[in-house]
Amino acid sequence: EVQLVESGGGLVQPGRSLRLSCAASGFTFDDYGMHWVRQAPGKALEWVAGISWNSGSTGYADSVKGRITVSRDNAKNSLYLQMNSLRTEDTALYYCAKGIWSTTVGPFDYWGQGTLVTVSS
Amino acid sequence: QSALTQPASVSGSPGQSITISCTGTSSDVGGYNYVSWYQQHPDKAPKLMIYDVSNRPSGVSNRFSGSKSGNTASLTISGLQAEDEADYYCSSYTSSSTYVFGSGTKVTVL
Numbered sequence: 001e002v003q004l005v006e007s008g009g010g011l012v013q014p015g016r017s018l019r020l021s022c023a024a025s026g027f028t029f030d031d032y033g034m035h036w037v038r039q040a041p042g043k044a045l046e047w048v049a050g051i052s053w054n055s056g057s058t059g060y061a062d063s064v065k066g067r068i069t070v071s072r073d074n075a076k077n078s079l080y081l082q083m084n085s086l087r088t089e090d091t092a093l094y095y096c097a098k099g100i101w102s103t104t105v106g107p108f109d110y111w112g113q114g115t116l117v118t119v120s121s
Numbered sequence: 122q123s124a125l126t127q128p129a130s131v132s133g134s135p136g137q138s139i140t141i142s143c144t145g146t147s148s149d150v151g152g153y154n155y156v157s158w159y160q161q162h163p164d165k166a167p168k169l170m171i172y173d174v175s176n177r178p179s180g181v182s183n184r185f186s187g188s189k190s191g192n193t194a195s196l197t198i199s200g201l202q203a204e205d206e207a208d209y210y211c212s213s214y215t216s217s218s219t220y221v222f223g224s225g226t227k228v229t230v231l
Contacts, residue, residue, distance in 0.1 A: 044225040045161075046222060047212070059220075060219070062122060062217075100172065105214055107157035107169055108157075108159075108167075113166055
C-alpha cells in the first residue's frame with residue numbers, strides 16, 4: 001500500500017524558514033517524480049514544486065521561485081521542501097504527491113494527508 | 122501562471138449526467154494532452170480521477186470520463202450518485218514546465 005506521510009509543519013513568523021519532509025513507502029520511490037501541492041484554507045489547490053526521480057530536474061511555481069527548494073533522498077525514501085523567507089500567503093496545508101512517471105511531468109496518483117504551515121506574527 | 126477557469130458550482134439529481142468545464146490557454150490545456158482531474162471530499166486529500174485528458178486510473182468508476190477541445194477540457198460524471206458530491210479540480214502541464222490547477226468546482230447532488 002502506497003503511503004505518503006508529511007511532517008514538519010507548524011506556526012512560523014514571517015521571514016523565517018521551515019523544512020517539510022515526506023516519508024514514502026509501498027512503492028519503489030526512486031522510480032517516480034514527486035511533487036508538493038498546497039491548499040490555503042478554503043482555497044483551490046496550487047502546485048508548488050516537483051522533482052524527477054534522480055533529482056536531475058526540478059520545477060517551481062512562480063509564487064515560490066527563489067524562496068523554496070525541493071529535494072529528495074532516495075536512500076531514505078524521503079522528499080523535502082525547504083521554505084525560506086516565508087510570507088503570510090504561504091499559509092496552507094502542504095501535500096506530498098507521487099507522480100505517475102519518473103520525470104516532473106505527469107499527474108499525481110497518490111497524496112499524503114498534508115502538513116499545515118501557518119505563517120503569522 | 123493564472124489558474125484554469127472552472128465554474129464555481131454544478132449540480133444535478135441522482136442518475137443525471139453533469140459536465141464540468143476547465144478553460145485554459147494554448148500554453149497549458151490547449152498545448153498538451155496532460156490534463157488531469159481530481160476529486161476532493163471535505164477534509165480529505167485529493168484523488169486522481171482522470172489523467173492525460175481521458176484516461177481513468179485503475180479503480181475509478183467508468184461513470185467518470187474526460188475530453189478536450191481546444192483550450193477547454195471537460196469532466197463528465199454520468200449516473201450521478203450521492204458519493205460524487207465533492208470539489209473537483211482540473212490540472213494541466215504548462216509550457217513553463219510547471220503545473221496549474223483550476224479554480225475548483227463544487228458538485229452538489231440534489
